[in-house]
Amino acid sequence: MSGTSLQVLRRLDTGPRGLTDAEAAARLAAHGENTPPRPRVPSWPRRWLRGLRDPFTAVLLALGLVSAFVAPWGTATVILTLVAVGCAVRAAGERRADRSLAALRELVAGTATVLRRADDSAAPRAHEIPVADLVPGDVVRLGPGDLVPADVRLLRARGLAVRQDAVTGESAPVPKSAADLPEPHTTSALCFQGSAVVTGSATAVVVATGARTRFAAAQRSPGRREPSAFDRSVHGIAWVLVRFMLLTPPLVLMAGAAMRGWGPQTLPFAVSVAVGLTPEMLPVIVTSCLARAAALLARTRRVVVRRLPALHDLGAIDVLCVDKTGTLTQNRPVVARCLDADGRDDPEVLRRAAACAWWTLQLAELPAPDALDEALLDTVGAAGEEYDGLAALPVAPGRRLATAVLAGRLGHHLLVTKGAAEDVLERCDLPAAERQRLLALAAREARTGQRVLAVATAERPARTRPYTPADERGLTFRGLVTFRDEPAPGAADALRALTALGVRIHVLTGDHPATAARVCHELGLKVTETRTATAAQGEAAPAAGAIRSAGGAVRAGGDPASAASDEAGAGGGAPGVRGGGEHWVGAGVCPAGPGAAGGGSGSADEAAAEAGGQEVRVRTDVAPAGAATVVARCTPQDKARFVARLRAAGHTVGFLGDGVNDVPALLAADVGIAPRGAVAVARESADVVLAEKDLTAIGHAVTAGRHSSANIAAYLRVTLSSNLGNVLAMLAAGLMLPFLPMLPVQVLAQNLCFDAAQFAFAHDRPAPHELRRPTVLRPPAFLRFITGFGVLNAVADLATFGVLALALDGPDALDDRAVFHSAWFTENLLTQALVMLLLRDGRRLVRGGRPGPVGWAAALLAAVGLAVPPSPLGAALGMTALPAAYHLLLAAVLALYALALTAARIRHTRRRP
Ligand SMILES: Nc1ncnc2c1ncn2[C@@H]1O[C@H](COP(=O)(O)OP(=O)(O)OP(=O)(O)O)[C@@H](O)[C@H]1O
Numbered sequence: 001m002s003g004t005s006l007q008v009l010r011r012l013d014t015g016p017r018g019l020t021d022a023e024a025a026a027r028l029a030a031h032g033e034n035t036p037p038r039p040r041v042p043s044w045p046r047r048w049l050r051g052l053r054d055p056f057t058a059v060l061l062a063l064g065l066v067s068a069f070v071a072p073w074g075t076a077t078v079i080l081t082l083v084a085v086g087c088a089v090r091a092a093g094e095r096r097a098d099r100s101l102a103a104l105r106e107l108v109a110g111t112a113t114v115l116r117r118a119d120d121s122a123a124p125r126a127h128e129i130p131v132a133d134l135v136p137g138d139v140v141r142l143g144p145g146d147l148v149p150a151d152v153r154l155l156r157a158r159g160l161a162v163r164q165d166a167v168t169g170e171s172a173p174v175p176k177s178a179a180d181l182p183e184p185h186t187t188s189a190l191c192f193q194g195s196a197v198v199t200g201s202a203t204a205v206v207v208a209t210g211a212r213t214r215f216a217a218a219q220r221s222p223g224r225r226e227p228s229a230f231d232r233s234v235h236g237i238a239w240v241l242v243r244f245m246l247l248t249p250p251l252v253l254m255a256g257a258a259m260r261g262w263g264p265q266t267l268p269f270a271v272s273v274a275v276g277l278t279p280e281m282l283p284v285i286v287t288s289c290l291a292r293a294a295a296l297l298a299r300t301r302r303v304v305v306r307r308l309p310a311l312h313d314l315g316a317i318d319v320l321c322v323d324k325t326g327t328l329t330q331n332r333p334v335v336a337r338c339l340d341a342d343g344r345d346d347p348e349v350l351r352r353a354a355a356c357a358w359w360t361l362q363l364a365e366l367p368a369p370d371a372l373d374e375a376l377l378d379t380v381g382a383a384g385e386e387y388d389g390l391a392a393l394p395v396a397p398g399r400r401l402a403t404a405v406l407a408g409r410l411g412h413h414l415l416v417t418k419g420a421a422e423d424v425l426e427r428c429d430l431p432a433a434e435r436q437r438l439l440a441l442a443a444r445e446a447r448t449g450q451r452v453l454a455v456a457t458a459e460r461p462a463r464t465r466p467y468t469p470a471d472e473r474g475l476t477f478r479g480l481v482t483f484r485d486e487p488a489p490g491a492a493d494a495l496r497a498l499t500a501l502g503v504r505i506h507v508l509t510g511d512h513p514a515t516a517a518r519v520c521h522e523l524g525l526k527v528t529e530t531r532t533a534t535a536a537q538g539e540a541a542p543a544a545g546a547i548r549s550a551g552g553a554v555r556a557g558g559d560p561a562s563a564a565s566d567e568a569g570a571g572g573g574a575p576g577v578r579g580g581g582e583h584w585v586g587a588g589v590c591p592a593g594p595g596a597a598g599g600g601s602g603s604a605d606e607a608a609a610e611a612g613g614q615e616v617r618v619r620t621d622v623a624p625a626g627a628a629t630v631v632a633r634c635t636p637q638d639k640a641r642f643v644a645r646l647r648a649a650g651h652t653v654g655f656l657g658d659g660v661n662d663v664p665a666l667l668a669a670d671v672g673i674a675p676r677g678a679v680a681v682a683r684e685s686a687d688v689v690l691a692e693k694d695l696t697a698i699g700h701a702v703t704a705g706r707h708s709s710a711n712i713a714a715y716l717r718v719t720l721s722s723n724l725g726n727v728l729a730m731l732a733a734g735l736m737l738p739f740l741p742m743l744p745v746q747v748l749a750q751n752l753c754f755d756a757a758q759f760a761f762a763h764d765r766p767a768p769h770e771l772r773r774p775t776v777l778r779p780p781a782f783l784r785f786i787t788g789f790g791v792l793n794a795v796a797d798l799a800t801f802g803v804l805a806l807a808l809d810g811p812d813a814l815d816d817r818a819v820f821h822s823a824w825f826t827e828n829l830l831t832q833a834l835v836m837l838l839l840r841d842g843r844r845l846v847r848g849g850r851p852g853p854v855g856w857a858a859a860l861l862a863a864v865g866l867a868v869p870p871s872p873l874g875a876a877l878g879m880t881a882l883p884a885a886y887h888l889l890l891a892a893v894l895a896l897y898a899l900a901l902t903a904a905r906i907r908h909t910r911r912r913p
Pocket residue numbers: 323324325326370371372373395398399400401402418419420421452453508509510511512634659661
């Protein structure tokens with residue numbers, strides 16, 4: 001919307017004081033709710049067609065089409081039916097999952113701060129209202145972490161920068177200003193729905209809502225992240241198999257041609273064998289497993305999984321990085337003490353800090369005070385009213401201090417600065433020794449677990465030129481204010497549960513290291529290492545920041561033994577600050593929970609980082625399993641870099657954070673998790689959102705992720721080793737026999753039965769030990785497993801036939817093709833049923849006296865295997881009834897196979913680390 005801000009206000013029939021309640025209600029009725037346009041629900045055919053993009057289904061389709069041209073219609077029909085049914089089941093699963101997620105999104109819908117008046121004469125008041133209730137003409141306030149709730153025209157803005165990639169695709173923050181500029185530049189005064197406020201604050205008038213916003217027109221989702229752990233492993237396995245599948249038909253063809261010359265059925269048989277190898281139900285079973293678990297989590301724990309594969313990644317995480325304030329603590333600080341430079345109580349320090357908070361709040365027009373400012377104002381009241389506020393330089397991501405410029409004595413301005421002790425003292429005129437002493441004083445307070453702000457002032461000659469951070473120099477130190485912030489309820493239990501699940505905790509915080517270490521201690525985490533991450537040059541260079549100690553002393557390689565002795569030096573395990581605070585390097589943390597082992601003996605799992613040309617080695621695996629590390633004074637980029645390094649070192653990393661500072665790390669992690677109460681942009685960036693306060697839901701979500709991953713893994717293990725065994729046996733038999741070991745249609749029918757039985761895996765319950773550690777599908781280990789068991793399966797198949805052929809009527813029986821085909825069909829389904837039961841990795845066959853879903857499915861599969869050959873369906877498929885003696889021998893052979901399978905599995909389990 002073009003024009004000056006005044007013209008825009010007039011056109012919208014509103015004013016800078018906002019609408020009255022009655023006007024807003026009338027406009028809501030006229031314009032409708034400000035609900036973001038619902039993502040277009042794909043139609044059934046579209047969903048169905050999307051299923052064809054899956055590599056297995058695509059290969060299957062190609063094989064179906066080939067056989068339509070070269071084979072009898074039966075083969076092509078069975079293959080194409082498989083494709084059609086697979087796509088339909090998958091589309092139905094996705095639709096169900098989408099519906100339950102859409103309903104859940106309501107649970108985490110956002111709010112906006114709007115100025116409304118009771119009637120024309122009343123003063124405007126800031127209200128927090130649901131975003132859906134905004135109307136054109138409303139005046140809203142925006143602050144860091146907010147998602148712009150509608151298309152707005154800025155009326156006033158301070159230091160505002162927004163990320164508007166959801167609308168325009170540009171991912172770098174864009175500066176915005178309220179200035180009335182000529183036509184081509186007016187977009188700098190517009191912010192679009194779906195943009196995220198990175199820094200600064202603003203007051204703006206709503207110009208468009210709902211379907212009339214730019215976001216509705218663009219319908220773009222925020223920038224995609226790189227493939228997750230889940231995508232990586234499933235794709236890894238899928239592509240190996242697809243290659244193998246593509247190789248199978250030529251191999252079968254060549255073998256067949258060599259043995260029997262080209263026959264009319266050789267090509268269809270080759271195609272069927274390739275189909276037999278395909279785990280075509282993989283996408284369907286993956287979707288069903290994940291969708292079921294996500295729906296259950298939402299219902300029972302109110303955990304919203306916004307991206308289904310994130311559930312698998314949750315099950316795979318071995319490291320969870322958490323921020324402290326608002327996640328491990330309540331972020332409801334209360335002023336505890338105010339002290340002067342000598343550590344004596346001094347209420348004047350508190351009054352100055354509160355004056356700074358008051359005027360920052362007024363002048364920066366933040367929609368809500370920052371929690372520390374709120375605590376100051378709660379204690380002192382409107383402390384700044386005796387001054388006149390002139391300018392404010394608020395806190396921003398990567399900037400740990402705030403300054404208010406007040407009118408001082410005649411002809412002078414008074415700068416009041418409060419912020420992180422290191423950052424404020426760095427800007428004070430002080431001898432180095434005095435600075436060290438004051439840092440030690442701050443560290444002493446922090447060691448009690450309190451949050452600490454330093455306060456400083458400066459008097460300057462009055463001027464009209466605007467103030468910038470460069471003016472925060474030559475300050476006079478006034479004292480410290482400390483705050484208590486209680487641990488979040490449930491945080492200790494949640495950490496204990498995660499530790500018991502084998503997840504290591506790293507605390508990444510913007511706060512003082514000693515405060516963070518103390519909070520960890522109170523939550524039952526024993527600190528094994530604490531580091532300080534500092535941006536190279538304060539707030540000016542967050543991008544160049546690297547993890548290093550505050551005093552510049554780099555903790556190179558972090559020797560675990562020295563971490564342990566640091567800890568002793570800091571007071572027998574109590575986390576603490578040594579050497580006056582600034583050279584705070586390392587004390588350690590170890591969880592007090594199960595699996596905790598003191599000290600640190602991790603292997604040298606290191607990642608390197610460049611810091612201003614200087615190579616800094618950062619240990620990512622210092623502590624033993626379950627132990628925690630604290631990295632303090634992190635900028636948002638430090639947090640993201642730490643997460644990225646852990647991922648590069650092979651960990652699957654979750655990040656739990658609630659603030660605008662946490663957004664880069666939420667996006668950098670395999671799984672971003674936002675707690676209830678997180679700012680809108682953090683919720684929007686997260687894969688998983690907790691709708692309840694209770695952090696213990698994370699442990700349940702991790703278990704749910706492991707549950708579904710374990711089922712997917714069991715399905716893959718069973719189906720792939722069985723399919724591979726069958727294909728190998730068929731290839732070998734094809735070379736030995738003068739006829740095809742099975743007719744193509746029989747191969748496909750048997751495959752169809754097995755596929756149907758596999759659905760039981762979506763409903764299975766994994767063995768308890770599978771839920772106790774991260775579940776990662778590692779393609780190489782996986783492929784080794786299926787090759788080993790596949791070969792065993794093939795040997796069993798061939799041995800069975802050798803024995804049976806000899807024991808029945810001698811080698812001549814092989815001439816009876818129908819008997820051979822029927823025997824193979826039955827044997828195949830029975831061995832597949834056995835594999836389903838025995839390769840499930842320690843799961844019980846029977847629970848509470850009843851077989852589980854996989855038990856029932858295996859029984860049904862075996863029954864089909866026995867019943868089909870003598871039935872009319874069997875006759876239609878070219879099979880015949882088998883002699884009774886065959887069944888007796890088959891039972892004996894199957895018993896031997898079951899023994900061999902169990903022995904091999906036990907051996908495999910023992911060898912596994
Ligand atoms: N309103 C404020 N005024 C002055 N300084 C502040 C204010 N809020 C925060 N700070 C300073 O900035 C530091 C970093 O704040 P930031 O929001 O990055 O992290 P945090 O809230 O302390 O911790 P976490 O990263 O765990 O959420 C704080 O420790 C404090 O020293």
